Amino acid sequence: MTATDLHCDMRGRIYLVGAGAWCADFLTLRAGAVLKVASFILYDxxxxxxxxxxxxxxxxxxxxxxxxxxxxxxxGSMISYSRLR
Known part of the structure; x- marks a missing residue:
């Protein structure tokens, strides 16, 4: 699956991505692909x-x-707003 394919699949979708605590090494390949084409990222x-x-x-x-x-x-409001864009 290419980033372009993933982007087409993601319109109007929300993904919850766990990135591990303070360590980029724990990010999965799928999570990295989702984040690469995301429009909005809500993070803590x-x-x-x-x-x-x-x-x-x-x-x-x-x-x-x-x-x-x-x-x-x-x-929740931010998520709703981001789905409309």
């Missing part, structure tokens, strides 16, 4: 920043550490 503090550096998507932080707190309702 556990992702290795080098993973986001490889993505052309709009990356939106939704973590709950420090003073930045994103509620589940807000995350």
């Amino acid at each position: 503090d556990l992702i290795d920043s080098s993973i986001l550096d490889r993505c052309d998507a709009e990356c939106i932080y939704v973590g709950k550490r420090n003073e930045s707190v994103t509620t589940l309702d807000r995350i």
Whole structure:
């Protein structure tokens, strides 16, 4: 499957990708392919920043550490919005 094929299959879809805790080495090939063609990526503090550096998507932080707190309702709204684009 090429990135182009994957992109065609992904329109209007949401993928939950576990990237391992702070280690890009734990990312699967499929997860890497999905992230490569994603339009939006919602991420938290556990992702290795080098993973986001490889993505052309709009990356939106939704973590709950420090003073930045994103509620589940807000995350749900972001997901709904991203599916419409």
